[in-house]
Amino acid sequence: MNTRKVLLGNEAIARGLIESGCDVITAYPGTPSSEILPAAAAFADELGTKTVVEWGANEKVALEVALGATFAGKRACAVMKQVGLNVAMDPFMSAAHFQLEGGMIVIVSDDPGCHASQDDQDSRGLALFAKIPCFDPSSAEEARAMVFSAFELSEKHKVMAMLRPAVRIDHCRQDIEPGEVSHASAPANFKTRPAGHKVVMPARILPFLEAHNARFEAIRQEFETEFGQYNFEIPSKKPASLGVIAGGVSFAIVKDLVEALGRDDVAILKIGTPVPLPTKRVEDFLARHERTLVLEETFPVIENQVVDRTKIMGRWNGWVPKEGELVPEVIESVLLRALGVEPEADPALESLAAAREKLKLAVKKPVLCAGCGHRPSYFAIRKAFPDAVIASDIGCYSLSIQQQAVDTIVCMGASITVASGLCCAWRSEGAEPQRPVFATLGDSTFFHNGMTGLATAVYNRHPFVLAIMDNRITAMTGGQDHPGTGDKPRRNETGTSVDLEGAVRGCGVKYVKVLEAYDVEGNLETIREAWAYAKEQGEPAVLVFRHPCVTMLKARPEKRPVTVDTQKCVGCRICQDRFGCPGLAWDGENRKAFIDGRFCVDCGVCVSACPHGAIVRIGEVR
Ligand SMILES: Cc1ncc(C[n+]2csc(CCOP(=O)(O)OP(=O)(O)O)c2C)c(N)n1
Numbered sequence: 001m002n003t004r005k006v007l008l009g010n011e012a013i014a015r016g017l018i019e020s021g022c023d024v025i026t027a028y029p030g031t032p033s034s035e036i037l038p039a040a041a042a043f044a045d046e047l048g049t050k051t052v053v054e055w056g057a058n059e060k061v062a063l064e065v066a067l068g069a070t071f072a073g074k075r076a077c078a079v080m081k082q083v084g085l086n087v088a089m090d091p092f093m094s095a096a097h098f099q100l101e102g103g104m105i106v107i108v109s110d111d112p113g114c115h116a117s118q119d120d121q122d123s124r125g126l127a128l129f130a131k132i133p134c135f136d137p138s139s140a141e142e143a144r145a146m147v148f149s150a151f152e153l154s155e156k157h158k159v160m161a162m163l164r165p166a167v168r169i170d171h172c173r174q175d176i177e178p179g180e181v182s183h184a185s186a187p188a189n190f191k192t193r194p195a196g197h198k199v200v201m202p203a204r205i206l207p208f209l210e211a212h213n214a215r216f217e218a219i220r221q222e223f224e225t226e227f228g229q230y231n232f233e234i235p236s237k238k239p240a241s242l243g244v245i246a247g248g249v250s251f252a253i254v255k256d257l258v259e260a261l262g263r264d265d266v267a268i269l270k271i272g273t274p275v276p277l278p279t280k281r282v283e284d285f286l287a288r289h290e291r292t293l294v295l296e297e298t299f300p301v302i303e304n305q306v307v308d309r310t311k312i313m314g315r316w317n318g319w320v321p322k323e324g325e326l327v328p329e330v331i332e333s334v335l336l337r338a339l340g341v342e343p344e345a346d347p348a349l350e351s352l353a354a355a356r357e358k359l360k361l362a363v364k365k366p367v368l369c370a371g372c373g374h375r376p377s378y379f380a381i382r383k384a385f386p387d388a389v390i391a392s393d394i395g396c397y398s399l400s401i402q403q404q405a406v407d408t409i410v411c412m413g414a415s416i417t418v419a420s421g422l423c424c425a426w427r428s429e430g431a432e433p434q435r436p437v438f439a440t441l442g443d444s445t446f447f448h449n450g451m452t453g454l455a456t457a458v459y460n461r462h463p464f465v466l467a468i469m470d471n472r473i474t475a476m477t478g479g480q481d482h483p484g485t486g487d488k489p490r491r492n493e494t495g496t497s498v499d500l501e502g503a504v505r506g507c508g509v510k511y512v513k514v515l516e517a518y519d520v521e522g523n524l525e526t527i528r529e530a531w532a533y534a535k536e537q538g539e540p541a542v543l544v545f546r547h548p549c550v551t552m553l554k555a556r557p558e559k560r561p562v563t564v565d566t567q568k569c570v571g572c573r574i575c576q577d578r579f580g581c582p583g584l585a586w587d588g589e590n591r592k593a594f595i596d597g598r599f600c601v602d603c604g605v606c607v608s609a610c611p612h613g614a615i616v617r618i619g620e621v622r
Contacts, residue, residue, distance in 0.1 A: 016147030021183030030081030114324030230272025243289030373547025413449025560604025
């Protein structure tokens with residue numbers, strides 16, 4: 001019987017984690033890595049392992065929990081997206097220097113092309129910075145195999161290893177032969193070692209550094225030999241006129257292209273372990289080719305580890321674009337130019353562009369779902385204070401930028417601290433804020449990195465209103481649980497839900513009120529009251545706008561169907577520009593709004609969006 005399964009790249013990685021006997025898997029969600037932890041929980045349930053699978057409140061927490069497990073000799077793994085590694089950077093650097101007892105992998109998913117991220121940073125560069133080995137898969141199957149190798153290498157050298165899949169590997173699908181669990185760690189045992197073994201202290205660091213550098217060089221050798229299976233050459237059939245060195249999905253793309261173009265004169269060196277670079281193999285390849293194109297995403301990590309780059313055509317001399325994803329079209333054009341062929345315009349792409357032009361297709365802006373509780377929350381804040389500065393954060397609610405209700409976004413948790421900074425700006429002139437200051441963030445983001453900022457704001461007496469948009473889930477990344485929900489990824493396991501309002505009060509906030517997010521009119525007074533309190537008392541006030549995420553509702557919500565009274569609609573577009581629900585469409589010919597039944601979910605909230613009373617309920621609440 002054929003037992004192969006088609007798995008998502010992230011599922012293949014998860015399968016590798018369970019099969020390789022990883023004992024503790026922790027993560028904080030973030031595209032493109034989010035599916036790894038839930039898939040690991042599902043495989044652990046299916047195979048009946050005792051694997052601990054847990055979400056951390058943020059990536060620093062996740063990495064430290066995994067590290068703690070390795071201190072007791074267990075195999076552990078922490079999973080995150082690339083910007084999550086910035087949050088975990090502090091323990092990441094410490095962990096890199098330890099002589100670990102158990103195997104440890106950190107899986108960091110990169111997002112070249114910024115499909116769902118604020119930047120396209122290359123985590124391989126941070127592996128190089130920390131001097132830890134990095135595996136860069138070019139397929140889902142290889143990513144799964146690399147999990148085993150990363151644990152073996154980690155245990156051999158007592159070093160943390162990185163697996164760095166990029167988005168196209170995380171989200172590709174490939175058929176894979178699943179295996180059984182093939183490794184068991186020794187029973188948990190914290191060995192009290194002579195001081196310094198698991199303690200980073202300045203006095204102990206120098207010998208750590210020496211040992212760390214030595215093992216990095218030893219691993220470089222092993223990437224040429226024992227662990228060298230991920231680095232191999234596909235020789236050209238004819239004498240090569242061009243060499244290509246490629247890593248990650250760029251290898252898979254260029255390999256297919258060279259075959260499809262029938263170029264027998266191109267040799268390819270695949271690099272699956274870019275850090276530390278197996279320099280002998282690379283230099284040997286460079287010596288045998290007059291010119292070599294280097295394809296990697298997104299930072300020149302391979303390129304920069306080569307001392308003599310004179311034969312390299314890469315980012316350093318402009319052959320490869322410095323930004324943007326290396327999608328097949330880009331690689332094809334770079335490859336052809338490197339071969340001295342001027343790429344021809346693709347007729348299919350040209351006719352697509354012409355069709356787009358002809359149809360005058362409007363660019364669809366990303367919007368909140370119909371019925372989302374974030375929309376009326378922002379609408380109410382803007383209605384109460386049209387001149388408020390609203391420092392926002394990263395989550396679904398950042399889409400309220402379409403409602404002209406988002407003034408700043410920096411990174412997770414920064415809404416609160418930016419609001420603090422605004423208060424400090426006015427305070428530096430001896431004045432109180434000259435405009436109402438609001439910070440807005442979601443429940444998951446509050447637990448991720450909001451609490452420390454809030455405690456700081458209370459301590460320093462910063463007068464702003466924090467609105468927590470509590471939809472009881474981490475929605476933007478696909479609906480993961482967090483400390484506020486209390487649910488856990490493994491079947492039959494329950495956690496404890498951390499009380500959000502209690503956490504807010506624990507940070508020292510005295511003014512905390514919970515609002516039903518849908519009740520726009522009813523909330524206006526409380527919003528005004530909260531700002532008055534913050535200003536008068538000189539301290540933060542907190543409003544929790546609560547409404548469960550509509551895409552994850554467990555109960556059927558009440559239906560409150562509405563229609564637009566065309567007699568009353570004056571065409572002011574406030575419902576379009578300030579409320580912006582997909583269920584509220586615009587009739588350009590008659591310059592009136594109308595309800596688009598294809599998208600409307602009958603939540604009835606838009607009744608509050610029209611200042612002219614043109615959106616009206618029809619029939620009874622169902
Ligand atoms: C450091 C970091 N980790 C993870 C992410 C991915 N991410 C984007 S928004 C978000 C949280 C969203 O949840 P919440 O704050 O509850 O808002 P919601 O989307 O549910 O409205 C996450 C985890 C990120 N952008 N940055």
